[in-house]
Amino acid sequence: MEWDIIIKVSQAFLTPIIGVAVVYIAWQQHKTNRNKFRLDLYDRELKVFEGLTTLLQHIVRQGTATGEQVQQYKMSTLEAVFLFNEDIVNYLKEVKSKVHKLQFVNRIVDKKLSPKRETEVMKEQSDLYDWFNIQLTESVNKFKKALRFE
Secondary structure (H helix, E strand, C coil): CHHHHHHHHHHHHHHHHHHHHHHHHHHHHHHHHHHHHHHHHHHHHHHHHHHHHHHHHHHHHHCCCCHHHHHHHHHHCCCHHHHCCHHHHHHHHHHHHHHHHHHHHHHHHCCCCCHHHHHHHHHHHHHHHHHHHHHHHHHHHHHHCCCCCC
């Protein structure tokens, strides 16, 4: 009789314990899946940032970007609209626009221009070089919050 009571009490406690264990395992799997998803997303976001910094570093070193480098930048930032907020997407568009402007200015700087126009073009080229230099730091600030792995 005493063993019957012990078995019934054990069975009564075993069911909730198993239920709690199942819930705990499910919660741990959920956390693992969420972290895996976030890591995959982070890798995609980081590729966009790397494409940006590669282009910026080349422009700062060489003073321009080739058509191929601009194309690589466009390809590496293609997913940005799906990964980042509007501020970052607009920033990436601004970089692309400034690259095209720099390429144009660099092409006309070697042409025969009037002294006044030559001064204007040289000033514009200098301003663009300065802007790209600043972007090496500014880009980190813009992406810092988005690229936090939390």
